[in-house]
Amino acid sequence: MQADNARRTSTTPAHLVEAGLVPPEQAAALEEVVQRYALSVTPAMRDLIDPADPADPIARQFLPSPAELNSLPEELADPIGDGARSPIKGIVHRYPDRVLLMPTVACAVYCRFCFRREVVGGPGGLTVDELDAALGYIRDTPAVWEVILTGGDPLVLSPRRLADIVGALSAMSHVQVIRIHSRVPVVAPERVTDDLLTALATDKALWLSVHANHPREFTAEARAALARLAHAGIALIGQSVLLKGVNDTPDTLEALMRAFVATRVRPYYLHHPDLAPGTGHFRPAITEGQELVAHLRGRVSGLAQPTYVLDIPGGHGKSPIGPVYLDGDTVADWRGTRHDLRHDR
Numbered sequence: 001m002q003a004d005n006a007r008r009t010s011t012t013p014a015h016l017v018e019a020g021l022v023p024p025e026q027a028a029a030l031e032e033v034v035q036r037y038a039l040s041v042t043p044a045m046r047d048l049i050d051p052a053d054p055a056d057p058i059a060r061q062f063l064p065s066p067a068e069l070n071s072l073p074e075e076l077a078d079p080i081g082d083g084a085r086s087p088i089k090g091i092v093h094r095y096p097d098r099v100l101l102m103p104t105v106a107c108a109v110y111c112r113f114c115f116r117r118e119v120v121g122g123p124g125g126l127t128v129d130e131l132d133a134a135l136g137y138i139r140d141t142p143a144v145w146e147v148i149l150t151g152g153d154p155l156v157l158s159p160r161r162l163a164d165i166v167g168a169l170s171a172m173s174h175v176q177v178i179r180i181h182s183r184v185p186v187v188a189p190e191r192v193t194d195d196l197l198t199a200l201a202t203d204k205a206l207w208l209s210v211h212a213n214h215p216r217e218f219t220a221e222a223r224a225a226l227a228r229l230a231h232a233g234i235a236l237i238g239q240s241v242l243l244k245g246v247n248d249t250p251d252t253l254e255a256l257m258r259a260f261v262a263t264r265v266r267p268y269y270l271h272h273p274d275l276a277p278g279t280g281h282f283r284p285a286i287t288e289g290q291e292l293v294a295h296l297r298g299r300v301s302g303l304a305q306p307t308y309v310l311d312i313p314g315g316h317g318k319s320p321i322g323p324v325y326l327d328g329d330t331v332a333d334w335r336g337t338r339h340d341l342r343h344d345r
């Protein structure tokens with residue numbers, strides 16, 4: 001039975017029991033979690049989990065836990081305020097020059113810490129008419145310079161649907177940049193096919209923001225998928241979430257950033273976890289995050305430095321929260337020196 005299903009995505013606690021990742025006696029408790037928050041573990045991620053390690057960082061990201069049912073008072077169903085900034089279904093317009101376009105709420109995997117966990121895996125994807133209306137909003141808003149396709153994971157859409165969206169955006173003269181946020185190249189690298197690459201072909205600048213949180217996610221298959229994307233001329237940037245028990249040690253974070261750069265993915269954002277319901281067990285203190293980022297600064301090149309950011313609840317957007325490297329006196333001293341040097345020129 002398990003051999004027949006070995007390449008099937010696990011979407012129920014019973015599948016996880018069958019794969020040897022969850023003891024049978026835990027299945028009933030996990031059913032309750034999965035009723036609330038969707039479950040999906042791709043074969044690529046399932047293969048990476050060490051069932052003998054109770055602290056496995058891959059398992060922690062994708063296997064449900066009863067801790068998810070413990071919501072804290074400060075946690076919010078919509079922690080970054082998407083709803084407050086949505087002028088039309090499928091669009092979030094938070095900054096003047098860019099919009100989020102969310103054609104699907106499906107993902108290849110459902111991360112247990114996801115900030116949109118109340119939405120992903122549900123029925124909120126756009127119908128054909130709703131997608132047309134969302135594209136119409138962008139077409140009618142000349143200030144939009146960059147469109148960020150997110151969701152959900154846009155790369156789970158069929159190449160035909162993706163090609164339609166990329167084609168429609170490419171035809172809008174004011175849209176100069178198309179950015180796609182995806183976990184697919186890492187968690188389901190087999191989806192990076194020639195058809196997908198053809199669907200992403202455009203004369204506009206297309207940036208793919210690849211989400212990965214642990215160096216082990218960079219399997220040979222994932223590295224090959226990223227190489228295919230790079231060879232297709234797609235600019236690759238990386239985003240990660242700082243997660244307790246996954247990547248909150250200096251060595252792991254450093255190895256993660258090196259893995260990004262070695263696969264031609266420039267680290268972009270390191271997100272402090274948002275206040276999503278039932279995710280308190282993933283959130284380190286911001287001071288811990290700042291120490292980790294300071295450590296990174298001392299160990300790896302500038303290419304491997306992400307910006308550590310916090311999304312301010314209520315739709316206010318991202319704020320950099322990285323450590324301060326120079327105190328006011330040091331900067332004042334430097335300014336004085338600089339001033340003198342200018343006079344010397």
Ligand code: SF4
Pocket residue numbers: 106107108109110111114115116117120151152153183211
């Ligand atoms: S892939 Fe992204 S949107 Fe989907 S569950 Fe993970 S973090 Fe959330």
